[in-house]
Amino acid sequence: MIRLHHVPQSRSFRILWLLEELGLSFEVVEHSFFDKSLRGPDYLAISPAGRVPALEIDGRSLFESGAITQYLCETRSALQGTAAERPDWLEWLHYAETIAAHVANLTQQHVVLREDWMRSPTLMRLEAARLRKTLEVVERGLSDPFILPSGFSAVDIAVSYGAIIGQRFVRLDALPRVSAWLARLAERPAYRRALARDGLSQIYAKDFYPAPEPGHG
Ligand SMILES: N[C@@H](CCC(=O)N[C@@H](CS)C(=O)NCC(=O)O)C(=O)O
Structure with a gap:
């Protein structure tokens, strides 16, 4: 099993x-x-x-x-793209962690550190800006309808995780292709089944965590 x-x-x-x-x-x-x-x-x-x-x-x-x-x-010989796309598949798979590192840092700052004095507003703003930059790369790199030209693959899963959670810290309004891609992924039956098995939220209590305005720390 x-x-x-x-x-x-x-x-x-x-x-x-x-x-x-x-x-x-x-x-x-x-x-x-x-x-x-x-x-x-x-x-x-x-x-x-x-x-x-x-x-x-x-x-x-x-x-x-x-x-x-x-x-x-x-x-399982699945969801790897074509042989020609192998370098891109690997690049995106690892790039997913570049995005996720910013999400993790923002989660640490906004959620895990519970007292205001523990947090750094400068870091919160910096990490939100850096997360936005990483998502702009996805906006430019998407081959509609998915990341790779050949169609849906495991890198859509790996990369989109950072955008799905990342939208709690960065608004996606200026990233229409990322928004449309996430909406498309959310329609997938396997995604819905996974969501049903995800379990109750332990981490995020809010839909959006704005970065503090400059001048507030
Ligand atoms: N690069 C690792 C990161 C794993 C990771 O840090 N996972 C987080 C959850 S998103 C975790 O387990 N955190 C628990 C901890 O830091 O104690 C991966 O992609 O699996």
């Missing part, structure tokens, strides 16, 4: 969605950032930094969403 270690709304959603797209049967082990379940020895044996996602599959376990995505697509 394939077993996904998951926290709702986290990067493990990428793998939840990918497994649904691949039509694989799997179980979800839901964890929380707010208990110690990701820091226990059993979990650290699977994911040594105590992060999600981790996937138990084919008699072993794997961590890092990019590695898991590549492994699943290679071993």
Whole structure:
């Protein structure tokens, strides 16, 4: 049995969605950032930094969403684009983490750090601007209707995660192609099935977290 270690709304959603797209049967082990379940020895044996996602599959376990995505697509011969698109597929797969790093930093600043004195308004503004820049690259790079000219692939999943969560920090109004792409992805039956299995939100309480105006820190 394939077993996904998951926290709702986290990067493990990428793998939840990918497994649904691949039509694989799997179980979800839901964890929380707010208990110690990701820091226990059993979990650290699977994911040594105590992060999600981790996937138990084919008699072993794997961590890092990019590695898991590549492994699943290679071993199941699916959602990898064409051979000619291989360099682009790899580029986008790893670029997904460039986007996600800004989302993670903004989540840290706005959500995880609970007291105002812990936060840096400068960092919040900087990270929002840097996230917007990374999403502008997607706006320019999309080959309608998906990222790769050959059609939907796993990099649509990997990259869109950063935009789906990132829109809590950056308005997408100025990125019409990204907005249309997200709307298109949201129509996919596998995406809907993944969303239904994502679990209750643990992280974000608001739809949008504005960066503080300059002059407020
Ligand atoms: N590059 C890794 C990042 C994994 C990661 O940091 N996941 C976050 C959730 S989005 C996590 O598990 N955070 C828990 C922690 O930092 O303790 C991947 O793509 O899998």
